[in-house]
Amino acid sequence: MTPEGDDIQALIALLARLPGLGPRSARRVVLHLIRKRSGQMVQLATLLDRVATTSRECLTCGNITGGDLCAICADPTRATGEICVVEDVADLWALERARAFRGRYHVLGGTLSALDEIGPEDLGIPALIDRIPNEHVTEIILALNATVEGQTTAHYIAEALEGTGVSITGLAQGVPIGGELDYLDDGTITAALRARRRL
Amino acid sequence: MTPEGDDIQALIALLARLPGLGPRSARRVVLHLIRKRSGQMVQLATLLDRVATTSRECLTCGNITGGDLCAICADPTRATGEICVVEDVADLWALERARAFRGRYHVLGGTLSALDEIGPEDLGIPALIDRIPNEHVTEIILALNATVEGQTTAHYIAEALEGTGVSITGLAQGVPIGGELDYLDDGTITAALRARRRL
Numbered sequence: 001m002t003p004e005g006d007d008i009q010a011l012i013a014l015l016a017r018l019p020g021l022g023p024r025s026a027r028r029v030v031l032h033l034i035r036k037r038s039g040q041m042v043q044l045a046t047l048l049d050r051v052a053t054t055s056r057e058c059l060t061c062g063n064i065t066g067g068d069l070c071a072i073c074a075d076p077t078r079a080t081g082e083i084c085v086v087e088d089v090a091d092l093w094a095l096e097r098a099r100a101f102r103g104r105y106h107v108l109g110g111t112l113s114a115l116d117e118i119g120p121e122d123l124g125i126p127a128l129i130d131r132i133p134n135e136h137v138t139e140i141i142l143a144l145n146a147t148v149e150g151q152t153t154a155h156y157i158a159e160a161l162e163g164t165g166v167s168i169t170g171l172a173q174g175v176p177i178g179g180e181l182d183y184l185d186d187g188t189i190t191a192a193l194r195a196r197r198r199l
Numbered sequence: 200m201t202p203e204g205d206d207i208q209a210l211i212a213l214l215a216r217l218p219g220l221g222p223r224s225a226r227r228v229v230l231h232l233i234r235k236r237s238g239q240m241v242q243l244a245t246l247l248d249r250v251a252t253t254s255r256e257c258l259t260c261g262n263i264t265g266g267d268l269c270a271i272c273a274d275p276t277r278a279t280g281e282i283c284v285v286e287d288v289a290d291l292w293a294l295e296r297a298r299a300f301r302g303r304y305h306v307l308g309g310t311l312s313a314l315d316e317i318g319p320e321d322l323g324i325p326a327l328i329d330r331i332p333n334e335h336v337t338e339i340i341l342a343l344n345a346t347v348e349g350q351t352t353a354h355y356i357a358e359a360l361e362g363t364g365v366s367i368t369g370l371a372q373g374v375p376i377g378g379e380l381d382y383l384d385d386g387t388i389t390a391a392l393r394a395r396r397r398l
Contacts, residue, residue: 005263005264005265005270007246007249007253007254007265008250008254008263011246014242014246015243017239018228018231019228019231020224020227020228025218025219027289027292029217029218030250032217032218033247033250033251034251034254034288037250037254038251040213042248042251044213044247045244046244046248047206047209047213048232048241049241049248051207051210051229051232051236052232052233052236052237052241052244064204064233065204066204071204090226090227090230093226
């Protein structure tokens with residue numbers, strides 16, 4: 001018999017599997033929660049249960065939502081005609097936090113991978129192509145990560161969209177705001193130099 | 200309106216307040232859970248709710264338990280007569296993981312602090328003194344942290360126990376197993392040198 005008790009043990013094991021947590025931090029979290037068991041812990045259990053029950057993918061863009069359409073797709077003030085393609089809901093959230101884009105999104109849910117047998121259908125790329133005439137789309141912004149997988153997927157989508165008449169763009173690459181050259185990798189410095197602009 | 204939705208937003212805010220987590224890691228955890236919403240997320244909600252409802256402090260030692268007595272206090276194979284005093288349930292768990300102690304515990308739940316108005320009663324020190332005749336205690340091991348607060352509290356308890364006839368001991372201080380002198384602080388090196396032993 002462990003001193004923690006079976007339920008507490010199971011809770012620690014479950015939390016330890018979450019991204020960014022391990023056995024030690026899971027134990028700290030559980031002890032913290034048990035100390036606040038009538039407040040924070042019950043609240044957390046209720047919210048987790050509610051979000052687990054209600055959340056699903058938006059039928060149009062793949063964003064997380066409580067209904068059929070996400071808040072962005074349902075918002076009439078968001079521009080139609082521009083779709084920003086992202087790998088993940090986390091990327092969509094990051095773009096929304098920056099308040100830099102007022103159009104619609106398309107969440108792929110990953111990148112193409114022959115090894116993991118993830119093909120265009122798994123990423124909703126045919127659905128993206130269908131959206132072009134339906135939503136009178138004129139520009140597709142491929143905001144995929146600057147990784148090999150992200151860029152491979154971006155190339156594939158750009159090719160698949162050839163002949164649809166939409167303009168296909170990608171995020172600019174260069175020195176991040178506040179970035180110091182001394183700390184940047186060679187690839188970024190090369191990209192920033194190549195894409196230099198007149199001041 | 201945020202793209203995350205109110206419940207998801209509230210969940211992220213709640214998780215971000217847990218020890219070791221922040222807004223960024225809380226978002227990652229929530230997205231991970233939503234991806235596994237029918238399995239891991241429901242399981243986590245259920246366990247949190249159950250542990251929040253059932254767990255409380257052991258009436259004897261202050262350990263976390265699902266009943267009146269914790270598994271250690273209820274275990275007839277654990278030695279009586281020796282009580283190991285710890286600051287926190289986390290410390291009790293650490294000692295149990297090491298399997299180094301087969302007696303009983305007393306969890307203070309903190310350290311003495313004039314600033315935070317934490318006195319001996321708040322730490323269950325009178326209850327500890329009561330346990331000495333009741334459980335025929337012969338040794339009290341003060342396994343408090345080697346911090347100023349821990350050692351102040353240890354000194355107070357040692358003084359309060361004077362005249363009860365029990366032997367009062369503390370954990371040895373020295374070089375941790377696997378420790379390299381070059382990386383140790385001066386205090387530890389000094390303590391290890393002072394307490395040097397014949398090989």
